[in-house]
Amino acid sequence: MNYSKAASKVAAYIIIAIVITAIVVGVGTYYAVRTTPKTVTVPTTITKTMPPTGASPTLTTTTTTTGLPSQITFYTWWAGLEKFAIDKLISAFEQKYGIKVVKTAVPGGAGVNAKFAILALIMAGKPPAAFQVHASAEQISYFMSAVNHVNSFVDMTNIAKEIGLYNTPAANAAMLSGHLYALPVDIHRANLLYINIHVLKKYNLPIPKTLDQLINDAKVLEQHGVPAFLQAGADQFTVAMLWTQIFLAVAGPTKYIEFMYGTLSPDDPSIQKATQIFLELVKTFPPNWMSLDWTSAVAALVKGEGAFVVDGDWVTGLLYNVYPKVVLSPVDDIKPNTDIVVEPFPGTQGIYSLVIDCVMVPKGPQQQGGVLFAKFFASRQGQEIFNPYKGSIATYPDIPTNIYPTEAQKWEVKQYGSAKAYVYALIHGGLFDDVWQKFLQSSILLAQTGNTQLWYNMIKWALQQEYKEWSESGMFMGSYEHPFAGYLPPWAKKS
Numbered sequence: 001m002n003y004s005k006a007a008s009k010v011a012a013y014i015i016i017a018i019v020i021t022a023i024v025v026g027v028g029t030y031y032a033v034r035t036t037p038k039t040v041t042v043p044t045t046i047t048k049t050m051p052p053t054g055a056s057p058t059l060t061t062t063t064t065t066t067g068l069p070s071q072i073t074f075y076t077w078w079a080g081l082e083k084f085a086i087d088k089l090i091s092a093f094e095q096k097y098g099i100k101v102v103k104t105a106v107p108g109g110a111g112v113n114a115k116f117a118i119l120a121l122i123m124a125g126k127p128p129a130a131f132q133v134h135a136s137a138e139q140i141s142y143f144m145s146a147v148n149h150v151n152s153f154v155d156m157t158n159i160a161k162e163i164g165l166y167n168t169p170a171a172n173a174a175m176l177s178g179h180l181y182a183l184p185v186d187i188h189r190a191n192l193l194y195i196n197i198h199v200l201k202k203y204n205l206p207i208p209k210t211l212d213q214l215i216n217d218a219k220v221l222e223q224h225g226v227p228a229f230l231q232a233g234a235d236q237f238t239v240a241m242l243w244t245q246i247f248l249a250v251a252g253p254t255k256y257i258e259f260m261y262g263t264l265s266p267d268d269p270s271i272q273k274a275t276q277i278f279l280e281l282v283k284t285f286p287p288n289w290m291s292l293d294w295t296s297a298v299a300a301l302v303k304g305e306g307a308f309v310v311d312g313d314w315v316t317g318l319l320y321n322v323y324p325k326v327v328l329s330p331v332d333d334i335k336p337n338t339d340i341v342v343e344p345f346p347g348t349q350g351i352y353s354l355v356i357d358c359v360m361v362p363k364g365p366q367q368q369g370g371v372l373f374a375k376f377f378a379s380r381q382g383q384e385i386f387n388p389y390k391g392s393i394a395t396y397p398d399i400p401t402n403i404y405p406t407e408a409q410k411w412e413v414k415q416y417g418s419a420k421a422y423v424y425a426l427i428h429g430g431l432f433d434d435v436w437q438k439f440l441q442s443s444i445l446l447a448q449t450g451n452t453q454l455w456y457n458m459i460k461w462a463l464q465q466e467y468k469e470w471s472e473s474g475m476f477m478g479s480y481e482h483p484f485a486g487y488l489p490p491w492a493k494k495s
């Protein structure tokens, strides 16, 4: 990889993102929580399975581990109304290991602010003990900003083997060229449509199953002066997601993956078609869409101020934690008292657009604590605590569905297991950070101005940049033997 060029590019967009404050805050936090390593005694309980006739004795041993800190920092964007799952996970970890986790939750869904705060700390050589990261290209953006590149981070492949995660499909998807540089902790889905069923009923409209039906529903609502799509301009990412879901429906999974790797031609007609549909649907946004963030868009959906929200299943988590009276049903099992229906974005049925949250651990003084935290988080126990509240599903396929409090999650387990195709979400890790940031901003500009020329120029640049950054890294998703979605980009080499 041409790291020096790439790193200077990363530096440029970080400065644009005005994250100098993040350096100050982050470094301050680092010094505030930096403590002298201590010796921690970790009790380990080993249960031996005995033949049915015998009693099952419990053997308690004590592992003494030196060098563990008394507290560690964890950077995340699971803040505010999204804090429930992470807070449960952190308190379970603290209880088990007696190590305090200082959670720095930088608000802004999809990491719109947190990613740049973390990049800044890495560039300053003062990374947190562990941080939240998506699978795919986003991880390589961190490598490019670190002094020793990929070697600045702990290779988690062996830890994944230790905790039984390694052979799972989600772990395969989260690999870069056969290595896990971060441990996956959940599976989210990006190609979802949340529907206020009362709004559709009021205007006698069907639950849309195809793109044409969706466009028609939206137009009818517009004619009645009712907003159709509650996409959120303030934190940008759900507006960009709307374009990517339309693109997925129009182009299909293979071209979507080619977009991620930059191997798709910028002249592919699906790009124009998706853009035209996007601009049709933008007309049905509410007048205040620029002031909504994804959580206030969900609040508006709950109130019936619009019919649709295109977003990922963190919306399921938000509804479960914050709106316990709202009845959410998956499209295949709509209960009579249902308020909100969730379904695959029309035209993408059978495709699972993955969003995999992972934990990455930089090498350095906090490494041991960071690894312990990541390992616990990604373990069965950690995932069984976290996922029910998060709206996601666990990465271990054999975890029973009765851990999930919502029907929507149980439905997702089935959808995930029976999907015909998998893609990796462009807006949640599939794009390099510089491309991603420009893509988000440009999608807002496109929605505001309708200027397609600027948008197509951006897409052309984005495709070239994705190709360049992926090929310079030499990396790809999955392993050479099992490339993600069966797609090996041209630069992939057997290692």
Ligand code: GAL
Residues within 6 Å of the ligand: 077, 078, 082, 108, 109, 110, 111, 134, 188, 314, 355, 356, 357, 428
């Ligand atoms: C994504 C993340 C999800 C959820 C969402 C909204 O980036 O993967 O777990 O947090 O942002 O903030």
